[in-house]
Amino acid sequence: MAKVIGLTGDEAVAYAIKQCNVDVVAAYPITPQTVIVEAFSEYVFNGEVDTEFVCVESEHSAMSACVGASLTGARVFTATASQGLALMHEILYIASSLRCPIVMGVVNRALSAPINIHGDHSDMMGSRDCGWIQIYAENVQEAYDWTIQAFKIAEDKEVLLPVTVNLDGFILSHSIEGIKVLEDEDVASFLPPREPVYTIDPNNPITVGALALPNYYFEFKVQQDHALRNSFKAMGKVFSEYEELSGRKYDVLHTYGMEDAEIALICLGSTAGTARYVAKRLREKGVKVGVLKPWVYRPFPEKEIVEAVKEVKALAVMDRACSFGAPYAPLGSDIASILYKSGLDIPVVNYVYGLGGRDVSPLDLEAVVNEILEVAKTGEIKEHLKFLGVR
Amino acid sequence: MLIEIRWHGRGGQGVVSVSRLLADAALIDGKYAQAFPEFGPERLGAPILGFTRISDAPIDIHSQIYTPHYVVVLDPTLLKTINVFEGLVENGSAVINTDKSPEEIKQEFNIEKFKVYTINATKIALEILGRPIYNTAMLGALVKASNLVSLESVREATLKRFKGEVGEKNVAVINKAYEELEVS
Numbered sequence: 407m408a409k410v411i412g413l414t415g416d417e418a419v420a421y422a423i424k425q426c427n428v429d430v431v432a433a434y435p436i437t438p439q440t441v442i443v444e445a446f447s448e449y450v451f452n453g454e455v456d457t458e459f460v461c462v463e464s465e466h467s468a469m470s471a472c473v474g475a476s477l478t479g480a481r482v483f484t485a486t487a488s489q490g491l492a493l494m495h496e497i498l499y500i501a502s503s504l505r506c507p508i509v510m511g512v513v514n515r516a517l518s519a520p521i522n523i524h525g526d527h528s529d530m531m532g533s534r535d536c537g538w539i540q541i542y543a544e545n546v547q548e549a550y551d552w553t554i555q556a557f558k559i560a561e562d563k564e565v566l567l568p569v570t571v572n573l574d575g576f577i578l579s580h581s582i583e584g585i586k587v588l589e590d591e592d593v594a595s596f597l598p599p600r601e602p603v604y605t606i607d608p609n610n611p612i613t614v615g616a617l618a619l620p621n622y623y624f625e626f627k628v629q630q631d632h633a634l635r636n637s638f639k640a641m642g643k644v645f646s647e648y649e650e651l652s653g654r655k656y657d658v659l660h661t662y663g664m665e666d667a668e669i670a671l672i673c674l675g676s677t678a679g680t681a682r683y684v685a686k687r688l689r690e691k692g693v694k695v696g697v698l699k700p701w702v703y704r705p706f707p708e709k710e711i712v713e714a715v716k717e718v719k720a721l722a723v724m725d726r727a728c729s730f731g732a733p734y735a736p737l738g739s740d741i742a743s744i745l746y747k748s749g750l751d752i753p754v755v756n757y758v759y760g761l762g763g764r765d766v767s768p769l770d771l772e773a774v775v776n777e778i779l780e781v782a783k784t785g786e787i788k789e790h791l792k793f794l795g796v797r
Numbered sequence: 798m799l800i801e802i803r804w805h806g807r808g809g810q811g812v813v814s815v816s817r818l819l820a821d822a823a824l825i826d827g828k829y830a831q832a833f834p835e836f837g838p839e840r841l842g843a844p845i846l847g848f849t850r851i852s853d854a855p856i857d858i859h860s861q862i863y864t865p866h867y868v869v870v871l872d873p874t875l876l877k878t879i880n881v882f883e884g885l886v887e888n889g890s891a892v893i894n895t896d897k898s899p900e901e902i903k904q905e906f907n908i909e910k911f912k913v914y915t916i917n918a919t920k921i922a923l924e925i926l927g928r929p930i931y932n933t934a935m936l937g938a939l940v941k942a943s944n945l946v947s948l949e950s951v952r953e954a955t956l957k958r959f960k961g962e963v964g965e966k967n968v969a970v971i972n973k974a975y976e977e978l979e980v981s
Contacts (some may be wrong), residue, residue, distance in 0.1 A: 410824055412824050412830070412832075525836070544859075545859070574859075576833070576834075577833070577859050580834060581831060581833035581859075582830070582832040583820075583831050584823075584829060677859065679858060679859045680858050680859050680860050683857040683858040763836050765861045766860060
């Protein structure tokens, strides 16, 4: 019988980490750090875990320490947000290319300037191409479940890549929801200790991250890209095993109402829930609207999204980040690309919304639905890229 | 049914804590719940909001609350500064910390369409806690006015969140407010 407890998103991730037998947590302990490591440091202090908790002087150092620890074969976790992720940027690439299966909780928050501490996806989208598997949680339960699954995916011998579990700043990180947590021993059996392929060990020295000039570097990068795309296979196994354990079924893409949808909204994270709330109410009035939520953003679930949207007449793609000067915002750009690749001629309107924590209300999303219904009817797009609710 | 509650108070009055206590109690009752603060500046003494959602079904929505079924006003001085009734649904309820009667409040703010409950939570808090922290008193009053959660679960949630004597005293505050609130 699963226990239901009330936890914030941050507390839920910390709780999951407590159960995951993590060897090392390295983190910068001051703003913009999250409550995740604060809550976790209490478990360390109380002796509830035997994790080595390393306080470092910056996020750049935090990720550097994580890379070093991960190379020794340790199971490693860290968390950050906003400017902290930006400061890690350089080392994110090193973590993925040295194939370190680190898991990181990213509480998605805006980037300066102006200074803002609230939720949007600018931080993660700014490091989108760092070669990490990127997962977005919709609610507190998902933040918990994905954190546990993330280690199993990352450490799979066919994957060996780091994973970010993204949760919306404040909207999830500071909200309490009732979640079902697993028993410690169930998590332990799902996630046995890491079995590294190679480790750095003073008694058996190896070289990692050596120089690779034009004659080899390119091949390394292509292998990395293959590994990331190939990680879907391992995810499938992990999802089945986790479903057996928890009764909760995850996938790379979640869909709602797509069986008969005439139009659909695509969004990442917590907004997907609000979109589904709106869609359910509009469906009662006969409006056939669907909602797609890519749980996994990198690698991008192309096949699944194309299969889900091929019958719709128009699409709204919601982005909580701006790609300054680009034809579309990040998710909009991905969707336009896969529609082009698959030869689907579906009109797309890309909405940038909620920057710096501006709330997106059911009414905002209803307005989006109405605009997309009009696009579906006329086939005419007035503006390809819109800024929802901006003054 | 999804019920939405908006808490009004000032920074430092325990608005966030009480929004969570109500959610904790709903979870103990076996319901679904969500509680979150207003995502704005956090300043001591400034008007702030807290939100709680309670439902029999899983809660999908993650926006702020715009059309609450209940508003709870912790700080009586807010009535004159902001419109605490904004967005309150028709036949919605306001539970207010004041020494005035519901009729006086209804007349003063011209809000005949809402149910109004008043309680002198300041007095209860000062008597029992010796400090002007009215959040748990207002929780007791809301539970009486709304029956959203059981009083027993509220007590359990409070003792879990506030350990020892602080917990006991807050339970006493909740009980007293629950007894004192008049419902017609």
